[in-house]
Amino acid sequence: MRLTYPDSIRIIRLPCTGKIDVIHMMEAFRKGADGVYVAGCLEGECHYLAGNLRAKKRVEYTRKLLDEIGIGGGRLEMYGIAASDGPRFAEVAEEMHEKIKALGPSPIKGAIQKGVLL
Amino acid sequence: MIVAERKPIDEIIGFVQDCKKILLVGCNECVTVCYAGGKKEVGILSSALKMAFSKEGKNLDVKEATLERQCDPEYVQQLSEYYDQYDAIVSMACGVGVQELAMRYLNKQVFPALNTNFMGASQGQGIWEERCQGCGECVLGRTGGICPIARCxxxxxxxxxxxxxxxxxxxxxxxxxxxxxxxxxxxxxxxxHMLEEIFPVKDWSPAGHGGPRRMVREDLKS
Known part of the structure; x- marks a missing residue:
């Protein structure tokens, strides 16, 4: 298909989004990510039945936590993308890239650049 | 188990806002089972606090430690080698654990990161209900194993x-x-017919109405 997506995105592979935990998303932000999105299977199509639904709840919890500490829960999203749907994958990557660009750098990134140790 | 939940982050930040280094202590018992203060939750709170501080341009060094139990001196003792390097201790145990740390480390401020809610049982993933109020004179034998003290x-x-x-x-x-x-x-x-049996007025003194409770077993004392 030779599709392209923004080079700002780093992919971290998981066996299933059900593997993701709050700490993984928190640590991504702590290490300076401006945004994070979890790309899981479409709802109802999880190979392990409920992995993506569990991930969705953890994403929701983490969004609230990010709001609480002033990072902004809007920097974290969850998308359902079929494994075979390359065009949608590229589209979501573009969408997220634009959304985060509009939000600007994460306040944590600013702190890292100012030399505040983490 | 003792069921607890994390305090709002703002409240915890308020406790430690002037600190540069804190010791964040979890507990492997009840609060691990109810997802409030085990090793995992210690990691999440640590991450959140570090970010909240970084955002303000401040650095917070967090040492994470999760003890087997915070309600037993032999485990609380394990912090003695390094607790002094930190400005304050934040406990993610129930109120018992917080107090054990406070009584053992007299020269350090100890703050609670959790609100301790009740003694209860899991009613499904993520649901807990109160089952016991520790009244000290159990009536379950005549109420079909359902507690009217805690549940009425x-x-x-x-x-x-x-x-x-x-x-x-x-x-x-x-x-x-x-x-x-x-x-x-x-x-x-x-x-x-068990409900027709006449029983004496319940003695509420072991329920805490007679002051803080203490139990001593001579056969176990060293």
Missing amino acids: AKSLLNGPCGGSMNGKCEISKEVDCAWQLIIDRLTGLKQM
């Missing part, structure tokens, strides 16, 4: 009040009437 809003000992409607308590449609549960269960067990 009025802690009645002599049957349901007028607020019992269709098996629910008047305080909420979500709350079962404990006495309805007791009567249903004793009826099923053909043990309703």
Whole structure:
């Protein structure tokens, strides 16, 4: 298909989004990510039945936590993308890239650049 | 288990706002099982606090430690080698654990990161309900194994009040009437006659109404 997506995105592979935990998303932000999105299977199509639904709840919890500490829960999203749907994958990557660009750098990134140790 | 939940982050930040290094201590017992203060939650709170500080241009060094139990001195003792390097200790245990740390490390401020809610049981993933109030004189033997002290809003000992409607308590449609549960269960067990037995007035002194409770077992004392 030779599709392209923004080079700002780093992919971290998981066996299933059900593997993701709050700490993984928190640590991504702590290490300076401006945004994070979890790309899981479409709802109802999880190979392990409920992995993506569990991930969705953890994403929701983490969004609230990010709001609480002033990072902004809007920097974290969850998308359902079929494994075979390359065009949608590229589209979501573009969408997220634009959304985060509009939000600007994460306040944590600013702190890292100012030399505040983490 | 003792069921607890994390305090709002702002409240915890308020405790440690002037600190540069904190010791964040979890507990491997009840609060691990109810996802409030185990190793995992210690990691999440640590991450959140570090970010909240970084955002303000401040650095917070967090040492994470999760003890087997915070309610036993031999485990609390394990922090003694390094606790002094930190400005304050934040405990993710129940109120018992917080106090054990405070009493052991007298020259350090110890803050709670959790609100301790009740003694309860898991009713499914993510749901806990109160089951015991530790009244010190258990009545479950004559109430079909269902506690009217913890589960009746009025802690009645002599049957349901007028607020019992269709098996629910008047305080909420979500709350079962404990006495309805007791009567249903004793009826099923053909043990309703147990409710006709006259028993003395309950002694509430072991329930904490006689001051803080203490128990000593001579056979176990060293």
